[in-house]
Amino acid sequence: MKLNGEFIKECRSFLKPEQVMLDEPMKLHTTFEIGGPADALIFPSSVDEVAKVISLANEYEIPLTILGNGSNVLVRDKGIRGVVVKFNGPMSGIRREGNRIIAGAGALLKDISAFAAEQSLTGLEYACGIPGSIGGAIFMNAGAYDGETKNVAAGVTAVTLKGEVRHYAKDELDLGYRHSVFQENKDVICEVELDLVPGDKSAIDAKIADFTERRERKQPLEMPSAGSTFKRPKGYFAGTLIDQTGLKGLTVGHAQVSTKHAGFVVNMGGATAADVLGVIHEVQDRVFAKHGVMLHPELRIIGEE
Numbered sequence: 001m002k003l004n005g006e007f008i009k010e011c012r013s014f015l016k017p018e019q020v021m022l023d024e025p026m027k028l029h030t031t032f033e034i035g036g037p038a039d040a041l042i043f044p045s046s047v048d049e050v051a052k053v054i055s056l057a058n059e060y061e062i063p064l065t066i067l068g069n070g071s072n073v074l075v076r077d078k079g080i081r082g083v084v085v086k087f088n089g090p091m092s093g094i095r096r097e098g099n100r101i102i103a104g105a106g107a108l109l110k111d112i113s114a115f116a117a118e119q120s121l122t123g124l125e126y127a128c129g130i131p132g133s134i135g136g137a138i139f140m141n142a143g144a145y146d147g148e149t150k151n152v153a154a155g156v157t158a159v160t161l162k163g164e165v166r167h168y169a170k171d172e173l174d175l176g177y178r179h180s181v182f183q184e185n186k187d188v189i190c191e192v193e194l195d196l197v198p199g200d201k202s203a204i205d206a207k208i209a210d211f212t213e214r215r216e217r218k219q220p221l222e223m224p225s226a227g228s229t230f231k232r233p234k235g236y237f238a239g240t241l242i243d244q245t246g247l248k249g250l251t252v253g254h255a256q257v258s259t260k261h262a263g264f265v266v267n268m269g270g271a272t273a274a275d276v277l278g279v280i281h282e283v284q285d286r287v288f289a290k291h292g293v294m295l296h297p298e299l300r301i302i303g304e305e
Contacts, residue, residue, distance in 0.1 A: 003039045003082075007060040011042065014052060019043045026075040026303070029067070029086060031131055033224040034273050035075025035303065038065075038084040045090030047157065047165060047190045054188065055163030057083055064161075065302060066188050068136030069108060072227055076273045076303035087135055091190065096121075100154060101194045105135030109142070112194070117208060122199030123152045125207040129215040131227055135189040139182050140298075141175040145211055150175030155193040161186055178231055178298060220258040224267040226299040229280065233293050239263030242283055245290050252278035273303070 003022075011020055020042055026035030044050045057064045063082030067073065070086065087106030094103045094115045101121070103112050109127040112134055116124040126147030127137070136142065137149045138156060153175060156168040166187065174181040182189060215221070230238035242248070242262035250257040251268075253275030258264040265279050284295050 004060045004062065007056055007062055007083075008040065010056055011040075011053060015042065015044075015049065019045065026070075026079060026084070030070035030073055030075055030226070031224060032070075032074055032226045032271075032276070033267055034077075034271055034276065036077045036079030036273075038080040040083040042083055042085050043088050043090070044085060047159065050085065050188055050190055051159045051163045051165060053083070053085060054159055054161060058161065058163065068105065068133035068139070069131070071132040072136055072140060072142075072298070073300045073302060074226055074273055074276055076301070076305055078304035080303045085188070087133060087190075092133075099196055099198060101196060103134045103192050103194065105133060105138075105189045105191060107134050108132070109134060109137055113208065116196055117201065117204045120199060120201040120204065121196035122204050123147070123196040124194065125204060125211060128208045128211050134192045134194075138173070138175075138189050138192055139180055140178050141180055142178075145214075148175075152194045152196060153192065154195040156189055157191040158182070158187040158189050161188075165190075218261055220260040220264050220266050223258070225258070225264050228263050228298050229265045230263065230283075230295040231298045233295060236291075236293055237263075238295055241287050241291055241293060241295070245283075245287050247283055247286060250279060250282060252276075252282065255279045257283065273301075277301070 022040055023037045024041040025037050027033050042053055065080050065084045067084055067086040091104040092106040094107050094112055096119055109130045109132055113124045113128040126145045130142055130144055141149050154170050158166055160166055232238055239262040247257050248262050249259045254268045254271035255275035256266055256268050258266045265276055288294050
């Protein structure tokens with residue numbers, strides 16, 4: 001697909017030059033460090049800019065892809081056609097209003113968790129090591145250890161695919177296991193409200209330190225990945241099933257089932273999306289053959305095959 005020049009021209013009329021990148025390799029913008037080029041990559045700095053970009057994409061019938069921190073995603077090797085909107089610095093603000101934290105969609109979970117701890121607010125300790133943004137956490141209802149996003153989410157400001165700003169109350173988010181309403185309606189999460197509870201700062205800090213130590217000891221944080229690769233099958237743990245099948249260290253090209261934690265596929269350096277998909281398919285086939293359990297990817301697989 002060839003991008004409409006008028007679309008780019010109009011975007012540049014209200015965005016700064018550094019906010020619009022053309023033919024940008026997505027491996028530079030994902031934690032997996034994998035992915036072909038996006039036709040256009042845009043970094044909005046406000047809800048208004050998000051609405052304008054989406055309205056223009058509709059007007060020019062240009063495919064739209066939304067990325068948070070690029071942490072729970074595998075971009076295929078031919079890249080992404082159309083425009084990718086990615087939330088980073090300008091939409092990563094964090095502030096407190098009473099016992100509520102308001103965060104831009106691009107704010108990293110670890111930063112919000114640290115901010116909450118500084119404010120002696122409890123409820124976000126579990127998020128201290130999740131490698132993603134709060135926008136992505138809402139989209140996937142991210143969770144770890146003793147918590148998940150739905151326990152603290154209070155509301156979301158989003159932009160519809162028609163370019164209209166809409167507010168979602170907590171009961172409209174439809175948060176379930178790795179699921180939210182935004183996976184169906186495709187509205188773009190821009191700002192998130194989180195309800196927390198006053199707590200003892202030393203206890204909060206101790207919990208974060210414990211989770212951090214456990215994560216660093218058990219997970220392959222030293223290698224590029226998209227976080228946990230597979231959803232947890234009912235009644236099982238994906239990593240345990242993969243380990244019991246003897247698949248730690250399974251390698252395709254430069255992608256590998258981590259030797260540290262079988263639930264992670266890692267990039268050993270220079271891996272392609274095809275390498276990762278090869279590992280995923282081999283793991284699915286062999287785990288199903290041995291245990292009769294089908295594993296499903298937790299990461300989003302996007303882009304052109």
